Amino acid sequence: xxxxxxxxxxxxxxxxxxxxxxxxxxxxxxxxxxxxxxxxxxxxxxxxxxxxxxxxxxxxxxxxxxxxxxxxxxxxxxxxxxxxxxxxxxxxxxxxxxxxxxxxxxxxxxxxxxxxxxxxxxxxxxxxxxxxxxxxxxxxxxxxxxxxxxxxxxxxxxxxxxxxxxxxxxxxxxxxxxxxxxxxxxxxxxxxxxxxxxxxxxxxxxxxxxxxxxxxxxxxxxxxxxxxxxxxxxxxxxxxxxxxxxxxxxxxxxxxxxxxxxxxxxxxxxxxxxxxxxxxxxxxxxxxxxxxxxxxxxxxxxxxxxxxxxxxxxxxxxxxxxxxxxxxxxxxxxxx
Numbered sequence: 001x002x003x004x005x006x007x008x009x010x011x012x013x014x015x016x017x018x019x020x021x022x023x024x025x026x027x028x029x030x031x032x033x034x035x036x037x038x039x040x041x042x043x044x045x046x047x048x049x050x051x052x053x054x055x056x057x058x059x060x061x062x063x064x065x066x067x068x069x070x071x072x073x074x075x076x077x078x079x080x081x082x083x084x085x086x087x088x089x090x091x092x093x094x095x096x097x098x099x100x101x102x103x104x105x106x107x108x109x110x111x112x113x114x115x116x117x118x119x120x121x122x123x124x125x126x127x128x129x130x131x132x133x134x135x136x137x138x139x140x141x142x143x144x145x146x147x148x149x150x151x152x153x154x155x156x157x158x159x160x161x162x163x164x165x166x167x168x169x170x171x172x173x174x175x176x177x178x179x180x181x182x183x184x185x186x187x188x189x190x191x192x193x194x195x196x197x198x199x200x201x202x203x204x205x206x207x208x209x210x211x212x213x214x215x216x217x218x219x220x221x222x223x224x225x226x227x228x229x230x231x232x233x234x235x236x237x238x239x240x241x242x243x244x245x246x247x248x249x250x251x252x253x254x255x256x257x258x259x260x261x262x263x264x265x266x267x268x269x270x271x272x273x274x275x276x277x278x279x280x281x282x283x284x285x286x287x288x289x290x291x292x293x294x295x296x297x298x299x300x301x302x303x304x305x306x307x308x309x310x311x312x313x314x315x316x317x318x319x320x321x322x323x324x325x326x327x328x329x330x331x332x333x334x335x336x
Contacts, residue, residue: 029050029053029054029057030057032046032050032054033054033057033058033096036054036096036099036100037092037093037096043099043100043102043103043112044103044109044112046103048104051100051103051104052104054096054100055097055100055101055104058093058096058097058100059083059097061093062083062086062088062090062093063076063083063086065088065090066086066087066242066243069243069245069279070245070279070280070281072280072281072282073278073279073280073281074281075278075281075291075297078291078296079291079292081327082291087197087200087201087204087205087242087243088197088198088201089198089201089202089205090198091198094194094195094197094198095194095195097191097194098116098119098191098192098194098195099116099191101187101188101190101191101194102115102116102119102187102188102191104187105185105186105187105188106187115181115188115191116191118181119178119181119188119191119192119195120195122174122177122178122181122192123195123196123199125174126169126174126175126178126196127164127165127169127174127199127200127203128174131160131161131164131165131169131203132161132203133158133161133203133206133207133210134210135206136209136210136213139154139210139213141213141214141217141218142217144214144217144218145217145218148225148226151214151221151226151230152226152227152229152230154210155214155221155226155229155230155231155233155234156229156230156233158207158210158211158233158237159229159232159233159236159237161203161207162204162207162233162236162237162240163236165200165203165204165207166204166240178192201243204240204241204243205241205243205244207237207240208237208238208240208241208244208247210237211234211237211238211241211247211251212244212247212250212251214234215234215250215251215254219254219258220234220254220255220257220258220262220264221234222262223262223263223264224262224263228265231258231264231265231268232265232268235255235264235268235271235272238251238255238272239271239272239275242275242279245276245279245280248272248275248276248279249276251272252269252272252273252276255268255269255272256269265312266310266311266312267311267312267313269311270285270286270288270307270308270311270313271286271288273285273286274286274287274288274289275288275289278291278297283297283298283299284297284298284299285298285299285300285304285307286304286307286308286311286313287304287308287316287319288313288319290319290320290325290328292328293320293328293329293330304316
């Protein structure tokens with residue numbers, strides 16, 4: 001009987017000492033990170049473990065910033081691969097992260113610096129002028145409300161920008177040139193992605209500001225006059241505004257009314273509702289935001305196909321069997 005309290009105290013003491021060691025290690029990593037951001041620490045002064053810990057620390061900073069918008073979202077813990085989709089406009093953070101990725105794959109300081117300079121230089125014209133959204137001050141939103149052709153042209157140009165920023169830049173001539181620098185090296189690609197992220201995020205946010213002004217000045221454009229492609233553009237841009245939850249929340253009831261009154265595709269509403277709910281850590285009705293192959297993120301797996309059909313969507317099994325969902329490793333599954 002006398003031994004149990006002693007063992008308990010010893011175990012607790014070891015736990016406290018372990019926690020203190022972790023705290024001290026964490027403090028040391030954050031101190032190194034501060035020095036790196038201020039250009040007061042050479043990455044070649046770090047060992048491999050420290051480099052990996054610092055990469056994790058920066059990626060955690062990006063996640064923490066995102067979770068300030070969505071404090072109840074635990075999906076990034078359950079499905080950590082989703083973290084790669086997060087946005088950050090922090091240039092200093094991006095450059096440190098790029099240097100750390102390059103250091104992880106390179107032991108030669110000269111080659112390391114040459115590669116970093118080449119990647120940084122490739123950013124100058126990587127996103128061409130025609131794929132950069134216009135400034136709000138250059139757009140007359142009141143005039144657009146009475147000029148269907150101009151509104152249509154603006155929205156169609158915006159969907160091209162959005163798609164280029166989100167994924168089509170990988171098909172560009174600029175990316176083809178970049179591959180000569182990356183040379184198939186995973187760390188070099190990660191470094192470039194880190195460097196590119198702030199400008200991509202800023203331009204995507206700017207598209208959201210334009211979309212918001214269109215909504216506020218005239219509501220959802222009627223696809224019968226501006227065309228389905230213009231309506232698609234506005235929805236898709238709002239769908240990608242995860243760093244602006246206020247805009248997505250503002251747009252959702254407007255989109256719902258547009259579905260009822262203007263004949264906008266109901267599927268657009270389903271996608272945006274799911275996007276908002278999953279961003280906030282809530283379950284989704286339609287299963288449009290893929291996380292895994294199971295039912296953990298669905299409101300009701302037995303009703304999901306019924307709800308999807310009501311909003312013009314195919315079955316959840318067909319959706320998960322699409323080629324672009326292959327990263328989930330899903331088989332065709334009948335959830336009924």
